[in-house]
Amino acid sequence: MSKYFSSETGFIASLLGSSDVQAVDEVSFDIRKGETLALVGESGCGKSTLARAVLQLHRPTDGTVRFKGQNLTDLSDREIRPLRRDMQMIFQDPHSSLNPRLKVGQIVEEPMKAHDLHDPEERTRRAQRLLEKVGLEAEHYYRYPHEFSGGQRQRINLARAFSTDPELIMCDEPTSALDVSVQAQVLNVMNELQEEFGVTYLFISHDMSVVRYVADRVAVMYLGHIVELAEKEELFENPQHPYTRALLDSIPIPDPRVTDARGTLEGDVPSPIDPPSGCRFRTRCPKLIRPGTDDVDRSELDEQTAAAALSIYEMSDVAWENVRAYTRAVTRRSFALEDADSPAAVRNVVDERFFTDARPGGEVDEVLDRSIELLADGEWDGATDLLRTTFEEPSICAARKPAYTVESEYGGGDHYVACHLHRGRGE
Numbered sequence: 001m002s003k004y005f006s007s008e009t010g011f012i013a014s015l016l017g018s019s020d021v022q023a024v025d026e027v028s029f030d031i032r033k034g035e036t037l038a039l040v041g042e043s044g045c046g047k048s049t050l051a052r053a054v055l056q057l058h059r060p061t062d063g064t065v066r067f068k069g070q071n072l073t074d075l076s077d078r079e080i081r082p083l084r085r086d087m088q089m090i091f092q093d094p095h096s097s098l099n100p101r102l103k104v105g106q107i108v109e110e111p112m113k114a115h116d117l118h119d120p121e122e123r124t125r126r127a128q129r130l131l132e133k134v135g136l137e138a139e140h141y142y143r144y145p146h147e148f149s150g151g152q153r154q155r156i157n158l159a160r161a162f163s164t165d166p167e168l169i170m171c172d173e174p175t176s177a178l179d180v181s182v183q184a185q186v187l188n189v190m191n192e193l194q195e196e197f198g199v200t201y202l203f204i205s206h207d208m209s210v211v212r213y214v215a216d217r218v219a220v221m222y223l224g225h226i227v228e229l230a231e232k233e234e235l236f237e238n239p240q241h242p243y244t245r246a247l248l249d250s251i252p253i254p255d256p257r258v259t260d261a262r263g264t265l266e267g268d269v270p271s272p273i274d275p276p277s278g279c280r281f282r283t284r285c286p287k288l289i290r291p292g293t294d295d296v297d298r299s300e301l302d303e304q305t306a307a308a309a310l311s312i313y314e315m316s317d318v319a320w321e322n323v324r325a326y327t328r329a330v331t332r333r334s335f336a337l338e339d340a341d342s343p344a345a346v347r348n349v350v351d352e353r354f355f356t357d358a359r360p361g362g363e364v365d366e367v368l369d370r371s372i373e374l375l376a377d378g379e380w381d382g383a384t385d386l387l388r389t390t391f392e393e394p395s396i397c398a399a400r401k402p403a404y405t406v407e408s409e410y411g412g413g414d415h416y417v418a419c420h421l422h423r424g425r426g427e
């Protein structure tokens with residue numbers, strides 16, 4: 001399923017000559033009855049769009065969404081309306097999501113009324129019972145939302161979402177606006193409700209600690225793609241995608257004695273209007289596969305790039321690591337040339353920083369020298385283009401979209417990983 005947004009009048013779109021924001025691009029997965037599937041990734045990677053497209057709140061641009069065997073994308077809004085009883089949502093902000101003019105009871109009853117469920121007495125009874133189940137009291141039915149704390153309001157939202165006895169609840173960062181101690185309480189209530197009612201959660205979060213707490217399986221999103229999907233234990237103990245590893249490395253360690261900065265993600269997420277081809281993480285990936293090692297069609301490369309590809313293939317692993325680090329650093333402009341303004345001076349800076357242990361040699365050295373001349377002229381964009389065209393574009397990571405299934409070592413089940421490092425292990 002894909003969901004693109006059109007932004008024809010956008011300034012950036014006019015510069016790039018394209019108008020589509022590829023918020024979600026060709027993702028494919030299933031959600032199992034009664035499980036919690038967590039959707040995790042940095043802000044803007046498409047989590048909310050994906051969840052809304054599942055519920056048809058955003059109609060997908062392409063593809064299908066099946067709910068209990070029925071293709072929702074075939075149905076009109078009118079045909080979907082009765083199904084919404086089975087698919088509820090809980091949002092992040094417990095303050096703005098409750099109508100301040102309505103009493104708690106009316107809020108909890110509203111979905112039942114909308115779907116014409118039960119008579120008024122039964123609705124009241126259900127609402128009061130649900131308030132108790134989420135850890136509030138039956139008499140809170142007569143109060144107003146402003147009388148409650150953030151955690152209590154999220155409990156009211158839970159009671160409301162459960163009022164129609166739904167099968168699937170989409171939870172969009174339901175606890176991220178709450179204090180950590182309150183978060184745990186609300187998550188516990190959610191777990192208890194799930195056990196009692198057998199409901200399925202699609203749980204969106206950018207917080208790996210919360211995901212570890214609630215999920216059965218975890219889907220990791222990056223720039224509109226699902227890059228990894230596995231049972232929780234498997235994902236945390238045996239992560240296979242470099243992006244997942246970087247996300248896990250950025251979880252803070254709750255130990256004041258650990259003070260060293262841990263590996264975090266380098267650089268910015270590229271624009272979803274013009275995302276990188278192949279693997280979308282390749283522009284930030286520390287594991288970019290060197291060109292020439294795969295069946296990428298060399299006939300499509302120009303002579304110079306093909307020659308470079310050959311010597312890229314021949315250089316040592318250490319030299320390739322250095323070239324990769326240098327390319328990423330130039331792309332991000334993450335080092336200063338200070339007063340080095342001649343090619344020789346720039347070369348000294350670059351060598352000292354990136355190539356102390358190994359110089360690649362051959363064609364690659366010539367490309368590096370040309371990039372150094374560009375840097376000496378202040379042409380960082382030109383140097384970036386040259387390095388990327390030579391070292392990144394011919395890589396399988398740029399040429400093909402990855403999709404592999406690997407053996408699970410921990411939780412069992414399928415382990416999907418969209419990274420070409422797993423090529424050869426079944427596609």
Ligand SMILES: Nc1ncnc2c1ncn2[C@@H]1O[C@H](COP(=O)(O)OP(=O)(O)OP(=O)(O)O)[C@@H](O)[C@H]1O
Pocket residue numbers: 005006007021022023041042043044045046047048049050206272
């Ligand atoms: N209605 C829209 N029109 C145009 N672009 C949109 C629209 N909604 C979302 N986007 C873009 O789609 C991309 C994905 O956004 P989305 O909100 O799904 O990400 P997210 O992972 O949920 O982020 P966050 O955690 O910040 O909510 C972003 O680049 C966003 O700017």
